[in-house]
Amino acid sequence: MTGAVSGAVTGESDEVLTRVEGGIGFVTLNRPKAINSLNQTMVDTLSTVLLRWERDDAVRAVVLSGAGERGLCAGGDVVAVYHSARKDGVDARRFWRNEYLLNGQIGRFTKPYVALMDGIVMGGGVGVSAHANTRVVTDTSKVAMPEVGIGFVPDIGGVYLLSRAPGKLGLHAALTGAPFSGADAIALGFADHYVPHSDLDAFTAAIAADGVESALAHHAIEPPPSELAAQRAWIDECYSGDTVVDIVARLAEHAAPEANDAAKLIATRSPISLSVTFEAVRRAAELKTLEDVLIQDYRVSSASLRSHDLVEGIRAQLIDKDRNPKWSPATLAEVTAAEVAAYFAPVDDDLSF
Numbered sequence: 421m422t423g424a425v426s427g428a429v430t431g432e433s434d435e436v437l438t439r440v441e442g443g444i445g446f447v448t449l450n451r452p453k454a455i456n457s458l459n460q461t462m463v464d465t466l467s468t469v470l471l472r473w474e475r476d477d478a479v480r481a482v483v484l485s486g487a488g489e490r491g492l493c494a495g496g497d498v499v500a501v502y503h504s505a506r507k508d509g510v511d512a513r514r515f516w517r518n519e520y521l522l523n524g525q526i527g528r529f530t531k532p533y534v535a536l537m538d539g540i541v542m543g544g545g546v547g548v549s550a551h552a553n554t555r556v557v558t559d560t561s562k563v564a565m566p567e568v569g570i571g572f573v574p575d576i577g578g579v580y581l582l583s584r585a586p587g588k589l590g591l592h593a594a595l596t597g598a599p600f601s602g603a604d605a606i607a608l609g610f611a612d613h614y615v616p617h618s619d620l621d622a623f624t625a626a627i628a629a630d631g632v633e634s635a636l637a638h639h640a641i642e643p644p645p646s647e648l649a650a651q652r653a654w655i656d657e658c659y660s661g662d663t664v665v666d667i668v669a670r671l672a673e674h675a676a677p678e679a680n681d682a683a684k685l686i687a688t689r690s691p692i693s694l695s696v697t698f699e700a701v702r703r704a705a706e707l708k709t710l711e712d713v714l715i716q717d718y719r720v721s722s723a724s725l726r727s728h729d730l731v732e733g734i735r736a737q738l739i740d741k742d743r744n745p746k747w748s749p750a751t752l753a754e755v756t757a758a759e760v761a762a763y764f765a766p767v768d769d770d771l772s773f
Contacts, residue, residue: 442628452488481532491540502734509725527551547576557602566597568689571733580713583704588659607646614643
């Protein structure tokens, strides 16, 4: 592109590509074979680039995208987390610490930060996009916080958003871990604008040529109806239970087939992860800021490293790929209040913003 400065940031990684064009800083996550999953180098590079551009008067706005056709970002590198957890957990905790600080940095970013939430946007991908001040989804967006499926708990400030979604929609998304559409993302409060996937290149070019507001005015359209929002009645009814055990029972007994499907899906998830997630969403609703929730996330994630289920869940899904995790405790009924409370205990190196 004429006048663009392309490639990796000098002295940094080619896994994050940057260029400045028309006063717009474009940053691209560049691990397409891994659906741009975040590693330590990418998190550190993103933080450095955003800090530089926020201070640079020549950069008026930032646009985040993902390389390849599959999506913005599938999450953090959980295989690396697996190996760290089996060792001493030091690398995993360093990654989470820097990632959560980056999430807070994005949430406070003072210039327009346009996140193109196209294709797969899950876990850590949500963290670098859904806290932005200008969040764009498409007809191919597939957004999720799927952590309960690997014995983990929604992190990256995700429960800040989930706890503030209309009714019990956020709790449904958290406990099932199921993906939702771009239209659903807007309904849940994870996104703001809807641009057709086929218009993304033109939309991005328009940002460089005419600025963010003009590009949105010309390319954003009314999203289709949210299928999740249309199911508020049974979701609000079932997820109003006092415990996850209550919720699953209500889902299983409900007349709506979608509720029964949700019960079956939740039954495959880690019982301790589900119980901690339920409590994390409840507590996040009472916390005032994204940073407060990120502090909670760091405590919960640090505790997860000591759990049986995180290593076992990643093993079953991504290492051995037998899709048959042996959870411990094995059932929701066996999870104790003390076990859940332990996840929220302060840690020696608590986050500070």
